[in-house]
Amino acid sequence: MLKIVLVVLLAFLVQYVFKTLLMFDINKRTYNHRPGPCRKVDGPVHGSEDIAIVEELNLAFITSGLVYLIEDPTQVTWKGQIFAYDLSKKTYKAESIPIVNLEDGDGFHPHGISHWIKKDGSVRLFVVVHSKQFRHSIAILDFDKTKWQLNHVKTVRDDKFVRPNDVVATGENSFLVSNDGGAQTIVGNAIEMFTGFFKGGLVYFDGMNSHYLLENTVANGIILSRDRKTLFVSHINQETIGVFAWDQKKITIKKISEIETLTGCDNFFIDNEDNLWSGCHPVLKDAVGHLGDATNPNLYSQSQVLRFKFSSDLKSTEMLEVFSDDGRFTAASAIAATFDNGKQLLIGTVFRDLTHCDIDVPLDF
Amino acid sequence: MLVKVVLFGLLGVSIHFIFNTLLTLDINKRVYNHRPGECRKIEGPVHGSEDIEVIDKLQIAFISSGLVYLPNSASDVKWKGQIFLYDLTKRSYKAEPIPVLNLEDVDGFHPHGLSHWILNNRTVRLFVVVHSKTFKHSIVILDYNSAKRELNHVKTIRGEKFVRPNDIVATGENSFLVSNDGGAQTALGNVWEILSGFYKGGLVYYNGKKSQFLMENNIANGIILSRDQKTLFVSHINQETIGVYTWNQKDGEIQKISEIETLTGCDNFYVDTQDHLWAGCHPVVKDAAGHLGNVSDSTLYGPSQVLRVSFSKDLKTAEIVEVLADDGRFVSASTIAIPFDDGKQMIVGTVARPAIHCDINVSLNLY
Numbered sequence: 108m109l110k111i112v113l114v115v116l117l118a119f120l121v122q123y124v125f126k127t128l129l130m131f132d133i134n135k136r137t138y139n140h141r142p143g144p145c146r147k148v149d150g151p152v153h154g155s156e157d158i159a160i161v162e163e164l165n166l167a168f169i170t171s172g173l174v175y176l177i178e179d180p181t182q183v184t185w186k187g188q189i190f191a192y193d194l195s196k197k198t199y200k201a202e203s204i205p206i207v208n209l210e211d212g213d214g215f216h217p218h219g220i221s222h223w224i225k226k227d228g229s230v231r232l233f234v235v236v237h238s239k240q241f242r243h244s245i246a247i248l249d250f251d252k253t254k255w256q257l258n259h260v261k262t263v264r265d266d267k268f269v270r271p272n273d274v275v276a277t278g279e280n281s282f283l284v285s286n287d288g289g290a291q292t293i294v295g296n297a298i299e300m301f302t303g304f305f306k307g308g309l310v311y312f313d314g315m316n317s318h319y320l321l322e323n324t325v326a327n328g329i330i331l332s333r334d335r336k337t338l339f340v341s342h343i344n345q346e347t348i349g350v351f352a353w354d355q356k357k358i359t360i361k362k363i364s365e366i367e368t369l370t371g372c373d374n375f376f377i378d379n380e381d382n383l384w385s386g387c388h389p390v391l392k393d394a395v396g397h398l399g400d401a402t403n404p405n406l407y408s409q410s411q412v413l414r415f416k417f418s419s420d421l422k423s424t425e426m427l428e429v430f431s432d433d434g435r436f437t438a439a440s441a442i443a444a445t446f447d448n449g450k451q452l453l454i455g456t457v458f459r460d461l462t463h464c465d466i467d468v469p470l471d472f
Numbered sequence: 473m474l475v476k477v478v479l480f481g482l483l484g485v486s487i488h489f490i491f492n493t494l495l496t497l498d499i500n501k502r503v504y505n506h507r508p509g510e511c512r513k514i515e516g517p518v519h520g521s522e523d524i525e526v527i528d529k530l531q532i533a534f535i536s537s538g539l540v541y542l543p544n545s546a547s548d549v550k551w552k553g554q555i556f557l558y559d560l561t562k563r564s565y566k567a568e569p570i571p572v573l574n575l576e577d578v579d580g581f582h583p584h585g586l587s588h589w590i591l592n593n594r595t596v597r598l599f600v601v602v603h604s605k606t607f608k609h610s611i612v613i614l615d616y617n618s619a620k621r622e623l624n625h626v627k628t629i630r631g632e633k634f635v636r637p638n639d640i641v642a643t644g645e646n647s648f649l650v651s652n653d654g655g656a657q658t659a660l661g662n663v664w665e666i667l668s669g670f671y672k673g674g675l676v677y678y679n680g681k682k683s684q685f686l687m688e689n690n691i692a693n694g695i696i697l698s699r700d701q702k703t704l705f706v707s708h709i710n711q712e713t714i715g716v717y718t719w720n721q722k723d724g725e726i727q728k729i730s731e732i733e734t735l736t737g738c739d740n741f742y743v744d745t746q747d748h749l750w751a752g753c754h755p756v757v758k759d760a761a762g763h764l765g766n767v768s769d770s771t772l773y774g775p776s777q778v779l780r781v782s783f784s785k786d787l788k789t790a791e792i793v794e795v796l797a798d799d800g801r802f803v804s805a806s807t808i809a810i811p812f813d814d815g816k817q818m819i820v821g822t823v824a825r826p827a828i829h830c831d832i833n834v835s836l837n838l839y
Contacts, residue, residue, distance in 0.1 A: 121487055129500045136735045138779060138794030139838055140506065369502045413504060428504030428797065436838070467833045469510055472802070 127301065130344075131392040137409040137431045142452065143465030145436070148192065150201035153185040153401075155455035157273065157374050158444045159220045160194070161230050164252070167192040167444070167453060168232060169201060169461060170217035175398070176293050180239035184402075187216035189234070189248075189257060192453070192461075194446050199463055206248060208259040214238035215246070219273030219328075219374065221282065225249075232257065233282050235271045241291060243268050245284065245312070267310045267317045273329045273374055275338075277355055280314035285326035285340065293399070300344060309340065311358055320360050328374035328442075333381055337363070337421060341385070343371045348383075350421050364422040370411055373457075374442035378449060383415040383424075386440035386454060389431075397439055401458035409433055410440030412454055414470060427470055430454060437462045493667065496710075497758040503775040503799045509831030511802070514558065514819070516567035519551040519767075521827035523639065523740055524808050524819060525586040526560070527596055530618065533558040533810065533819060534598060535567055535827060536583035541764070542659045546605040550768075553582035555600070555614075555623060558819070558827075560812050565829055572614060574625040580604030581612070585639030585694075585740065587648065591615075598623065599648050601637045607657060609634050611650065611678070633676045633683045639694045639740055643701070643721055646680035651692035651706065659765070666710055675706065677724050686726050694740035694808075698747060703729075703787065705749055709737045714749070716787050730788040736777055739807040739823075744815065748836075749790075752806035752820060753777040755797070760805055767824035773800030778809040778820055780836055793836050796820065803828045 148155075151171040159168045172187035192201040209215055218235040225231050230250040237243055244264045248257040272287035289306020290296040299305055309321035309329065327343040331353060338360055340349040347367050351360040371388040378384060388394040389411045397408035412430035417423070429443070429452065442455040449470070454462040514521075517537035525534045538553035556567040575581055584601040591597055596616040603609055610630045614623040638653035655672020656662040665671060675687035675695065693709040697719060704726055706715040713733050717726040737760065738751040753776075754760040760774035778796040783789070795809065795818065808821040811832065821827045 125491060125494075132500070134495045134498070134735060135501060138736075138777070138792055138797075140508075140794045141834060141838060142506075143834055369500060370504075411504075426504050428506045431504075431794065468506070468508060472507060472511070 131395070132390045133392060135390050137389055137411065137433050139433055139436075140428075140431050141464060142429050143467035145430075145462055145464040146199050148199050148201050148453075148461040148463050150190050150192070150203065151188070151461050152459070154458045155190075155461040156218060156441045156457050157220045158376070158442050158453055158455050158461075159222045159232065160376070160444050160446055160453075161222055161224075162379075162446070163224060164230065165193065165195045165446075167194055167201075167446075168204075168220060168222070169455060170220050170234065172216050173218055173457065174216035174237045174239060174241060175218075175457075176291070176296055177239065177241050178293060183216070183239045187236075189217055189220075189232075190461075191255075194451075197463070201461065205256045206259065207256050209246070210259070210262055211238065214240075214242070217246075218271070219285070221274045221276040223276035223279060225279055231260070231276070231279060233274045233276045235274050235284065236262075243271050245271065245274060245282065247280075263312060265310070265312065265317045267319060270307065272327050275329050275331050277311075277331070277335070278314070282312055283320075283329055283331075283338070284310045284312065285329045286310065287325055287327045287343070305344065309360070313358065318358055320358075328372065328385065330375035330377055330383070333377055333379070339375055339377075339383055341372045341375065343373060343388075346371055348372060348385075348415070350417070366415070366424050368413070368426065370413070372413065373440070374455075376442065376444040378445050380449075381417075383417070384429075384443045384445060385413050385415070386442045386456075387411040387413055388439060393434065394439055397434070398457060407434035407438035407459075410437040410454065410456065412440060412443040412452070416471075429466070429470065430464065497761075498756045499758060501756050503755055503777065503797050505799055505802075506794075506797050507830060508795050508818070509833035511796075511828050511830040512565050514565050514567050514827045514829050516558075516569065517554070517556050517827055518825075520824045521556075521821035522584060522807050522823050523586040524742075524810050524821045524827065525588050525598065526742070526810050526812060527588060528745075529590070530596065531560045531812075533560055533567075533812075534570075534586055534588070535821060536586050536600065538582050539584055539823060540582040540603045540605060540607060541584075541823075542657070542662055543605065543607055544659065549582070549605045553602075555583055555586075555598075557621070560817075560819075563829070567827070571622045572625065573622055575612075576625070576628055577604065580606075580608070583612075584637070585651070587640045587642040589642035589645060591645055597626070597642070597645065599640045599642045601640050601650065602628075609637050611637065611640065611648065613646075629678065631676075631678070631683045633685060636673065638692070639696075641695050641697050641704075643677075643697070644680065648678055649686075649695055649697075649704070649719075650676045650678065650683075651695045652676065653691060653693045653709070671710070675726070679724065684724060686724075694738065694751065696741035696743055696749070698743055699745070705741055705743075707738045707741065707751070709739060709754075712737055714738060714751075714781065714790075716783070729786075732781065732790045734779070734781075734792065736779070738779065740821075742808065742810045744811050747783070749781040749783070750795075750809045750811060751779050751781065752808045752822075753779055754805060759800065763800070763805055764823060773825075774805035774823075775800045776803045776806030776820070776822065778806060778818070791838075793838060795832070795836065796830065
């Protein structure tokens with residue numbers, strides 16, 4: 108009897124080790140290719156984790172200076188910033204934009220970003236913010252185009268914002284937030300990853316109250332389709348993309364499909380043809396190494412830009428790899444956004460600079 | 473007590489073996505499609521385009537088609553072995569089969585690897601690895617008559633060292649290197665060879681009279697020489713590496729320089745005018761094995777990958793760029809890729825399906 112228990116335990120252990128090694132992508136690598144000439148964008152050096160493209164202004168907002176699962180605030184020697192990049196010129200230079208009236212200027216380390224065009228035509232930004240002590244909030248900022256600054260409007264804190272990663276604006280004061288886990292420390296996060304008992308999820312803030320939409324899962328990048336009816340969620344640790352119908356009136360989501368990608372897709376962008384774009388981490392073991400010691404320039408991890416074209420029933424998708432790099436040029440891509448009718452591409456990274464590429468190859472075939 | 477130790481040892485070995493086998497099959501890999509420009513299928517070769525040989529001076533490409541590989545029985549082979557000719561100066565996307573005259577065994581001509589040599593009188597001589605329907609092997613030498621657009625049989629060479637020939641590199645008017653990609657002559661034997669790791673392939677040099685082993689108990693798939701004929705590249709496809717060797721033709725010997733890990737099964741090679749090595753590869757073994765095990769089933773396909781490998785001066789390291797990747801629905805199980813028109817165009821051949829012709833609209837020099 109004891110022998111049977113031991114054999115079962117051994118079998119479980121063997122398959123567990125095997126699955127873990129596969130999860131870490133031990134037999135994978137990237138093969139470099141680019142869709143056209145690519146250049147680095149001056150400005151953001153310590154991260155370009157998320158990008159919000161405001162088509163109306165031909166402008167991109169880029170979050171930089173992320174703090175993530177930090178143990179010791181004194182390690183945070185970099186500054187959190189939001190950069191603005193003019194998409195109508197190929198300046199390859201992004202400017203840091205002043206943020207006025209922040210509650211805690213020193214504790215502003217932006218992560219996910221989303222925007223909403225208000226009734227008066229002005230741009231409102233919703234930003235996931237962490238402090239140096241890894242406290243979380245959602246900052247709402249209005250863009251003053253004339254003075255070229257961001258004005259702080261409100262900071263929203265909530266105990267459901269367990270470990271927020273990305274945000275999607277759904278109105279002038281409402282948004283969806285993803286939690287990419289529950290642990291607040293590196294060790295806790297490792298335990299969460301290894302056990303598979305995820306404590307992340309999805310939260311909807313309606314302007315006053317917050318509601319759980321998904322619990323006990325991992326949600327990284329989130330975005331809504333252009334018609335605001337379909338929600339895409341990156342289950343990055345499971346290497347899948349969840350597709351849900353979103354009913355804002357009823358505050359409900361309903362699962363449509365789950366797309367297996369075999370790569371860790373991070374943040375999302377929807378182009379004007381409703382294709383989903385993502386910056387991905389194709390080799391987890393290298394991503395963990397790089398992101399665990401972000402200031403070490405000798406460590407880097409692979410970048411991958413994928414474009415997903417969904418079937419009309421949203422149950423299957425065609426995956427296209429637009430960009431792939433072993434990390435020496437672009438390390439740990441987190442977001443990819445296209446503009447100029449799909450002829451140009453911006454690639455943001457977790458802790459490094461921003462890449463701007465031309466797209467000279469066909470993407471539809 | 474000793475029995476328990478032995479049993480645990482065996483258990484450990486078994487787990488390790490299963491683990492490595494699953495990794496070898498690439499169970500957690502997939503291909504993400506991308507193309508370097510517009511691509512189109514080439515009409516003509518429908519049952520394979522396994523090797524392609526470009527004659528720079530004539531701006532033509534020879535394509536071998538109708539491969540027979542580890543057949544279960546001769547009656548399964550319902551297709552014809554052919555060599556196609558493709559004009560690289562026009563975008564005709566159509567290759568013509570070229571007559572092969574005076575063959576000993578017309579019905580048993582199923583070409584595999586190709587290579588060429590320019591004779592003193594400027595004639596193009598083709599060296600072809602040939603299998604019969606019963607999977608007997610030979611090397612066929614053909615001279616190309618460009619006026620009549622036909623291939624004339626010159627000689628057929630058989631040798632016991634041509635155990636299971638795959639690819640060939642001409643080194644002279646009557647000499648060549650041949651790779652053996654294994655020793656087993658049946659599909660089952662091949663599976664056993666792969667699983668056990670006791671490979672019986674290798675590399676053979678035929679000097680015009682005699683053949684000699686240069687490499688034994690190995691896997692050698694695609695082989696090619698650098699433009700200066702001094703460096704030999706060998707695809708160790710099952711180990712997913714590319715072996716780099718110096719080749720000394722006078723002494724008939726090779727010396728190993730390096731072995732590049734690719735994590736993909738690279739098949740045949742081409743060396744371009746800038747000495748970049750191009751390869752058609754199989755990035756996901758389990759899908760390639762499924763497709764190649766039943767090549768007539770059109771619902772099965774294997775992923776394709778084209779890599780350009782650029783070596784350091786000392787030939788010990790390499791930069792790899794992926795030029796094309798396809799899940800197999802457009803181009804299935806790529807084996808060879810050849811750039812032309814100053815690197816602005818490319819043709820890609822497959823084991824058992826049509827070849828494709830692509831434009832290359834992006835720079836491949838990334839570093």
